[in-house]
Amino acid sequence: MKIAVAKGDGIGPEIMDAVIKIFDANQVKLEYEYVEMGKWVFDKGFSNGMTPEAQRTIEDLGILFKGPMETPKGKGVKSINVTARKTWNTYANKRVFQTLHGVDTVFSKAGIPIDITIVRENIEDTYGGVEHLLTQDVALSRRFITRPGSLQVIKYAFDMAKKKKAKRITCGHKANIMKLTDGLFLDCFYEVAKEYPELKSDDKIVDDLAMKMVVRPDEFDVVVLTNLQGDIISDLCAGLVGGLGFAPSANIGDHIAIFEAVHGTAPDIAGKNIANPTALLLSGLALLRHVGLMENAAIIENALLYTLEQGIHTGDFGNRATSSANTTQFADAIIGNFGKQPQHGAKELLPNHPVPHTMFKLEHNLMMETKETQQERIVGVDMFIASDEQPEVIAQKCLHHGGIKFKLISISNRGTQVWPTGSKYTNLVNQYNLRFEGLNNQSLNQLDIIGLYVSLCADFKICSIELLNMWGDKRGYSLAQGQ
Ligand code: NAI
DSSP states (O other): OEEEEEOOSTTHHHHHHHHHHHHHHTTOOOEEEEOOBSHHHHHTTOTTSBOHHHHHHHHHHOEEEEOOOOOOSSSSSOOHHHHHHHHTTOOEEEEEEEOOTTSOOHHHHTTOOOEEEEEEEOSOBGGGOOEEESSSSOEEEOOBOOHHHHHHHHHHHHHHHHHTTOSEEEEEEOTTTSTTHHHHHHHHHHHHHTTOTTSEEEEEEHHHHHHHHHHOGGGOOEEEEOHHHHHHHHHHHHHHTTOGGGOEEEEEOSSOEEEEESSOOOTTTTTTTOOOOHHHHHHHHHHHHHTTOHHHHHHHHHHHHHHHHTTOOOTTSSOTTSOOOOHHHHHHHHHHTTTOOOSSSOOOOOOOOOOOOOOOOOSSOOOOOOOOOSOEEEEEEEEEEEOOSOHHHHHHHHTTTSTTTEEEEEEEETTEEEESSOOTTSOOOSEEEEEEEEGGGOOBOHHHHHHHHHHHHTTOEEEEEEEEEEETTEEOSOOOBTO
16 A cells, blocks of 8 residues: 655654654555655745646555645745645544653643544634735635535534544534524534434534533533634644644545644754654554555554653653653654553554545536525625725715615614714724615616626726525625624
8 A cells, every 4th residue: 555745844844754663663664755845845946836747646556744834924925734735635533642651741640531533624714824905904805604515524423423422512513603504504504414413513612612621521522613713723722632742634535535643844953853752653544554455553552652752752741850751762762662551541452453544526617505405696796995094984985876776775884884873983994894785675687787897997996796695584794893
């Protein structure tokens, strides 16, 4: 069985070499095809951070084991990590956080066991990275939450929870504020929950979830979230079990799966051979189980647990009074402990049942679509304009633009209504949303909208427009605060 391997940037090559050394020492029957991906590939001029050969290899083999890869903050190239997850539709990011004996935390010291699996939606949300500057002062990000995308990841979470005999599955969200986006995700959650009556399903608003996870982490089992909230909550969970050095992740899709640690390239310690390889090793063990190499996975995991129980540690955790092992020494200690049984959490030795990963070729991109059952109607339009004038002045100018089709019903600034009612205490930025609806509730078409656009252009710079749609009696847009 062959898999693609990308060592990554920063500490990536050091921890990947350590993990492959452990696999080789355990005679793991995998062949590795090393591919070119990462910051250094961007630097060679490949705009998506990987060579065409790397893409071909990964699409042929279907499994990628990758080290962390660097992304510049606030400028420069897009994240190769996110590009890989999105390009290959690895819609479910599974992250397992368990108490590891030998890794002291406030919870382990208090005897509170933690076993939480986060399933984070991996493709949508603000990670679409679709952002625009509407004015020099105002940046806008589009947040995509889709019904098919949500159903896909939520079904995965329920299936996985059922297989692992979970007691509870919780949806984290912010549907009280983001009623359409998070509201859709939450609706999908309860729609899927109906098919799994044996599982206790509930939901928590994400801020409350964060607090409860810190106070009583043992009450949680499987938690499914949208992308950004899932990213943050899973780092919180990493903190509960001892830090990022212990947080593995698997990005699962229908065709391609990517296994990687949650942490990044740790530039502060790169090149020193002191990084903790545990998170990447745990991700590698998830990979071995994914391809049916159960016995190898159990022997290596037991050796890892035994090593941690011995108090052997890298510099980022463990007893500060004892000297720390470097990356290579830590890997060698694990190899030396093959065949040993840890006192806590020993894994059962199941036989290997290799499951060759067969890729079937896709001829087209798959369209995931819910058939519309309700009649769609355009009832208005949001015109986003650049302006530093007062709301009343803008409203006055709009009077002669509506014509016989439109009426201006609201002006908002950063989502808060400032006309026809509002407060002088609402600070403004130089970008407004003018909300027009059809006069006398009449339906509109796209040409009507263009007519209004052309008319408004005489007075305003329009930065963006958004249609106001109704599906049956369901409103497809949010109201402004105070509208
Ligand atoms: P980071 O995870 O690289 O580092 C955060 C802190 O944790 C640092 O103090 C680091 O030394 C420590 N740390 C992380 N992994 C460790 C390990 N295995 N052993 C010991 N200590 C470890 O996060 P940061 O600094 O925000 O990001 C650095 C770069 O990594 C950025 O370019 C970022 O975009 C990228 N990144 C890549 C990811 C991926 O490839 N999946 C995920 C997260 C960040």
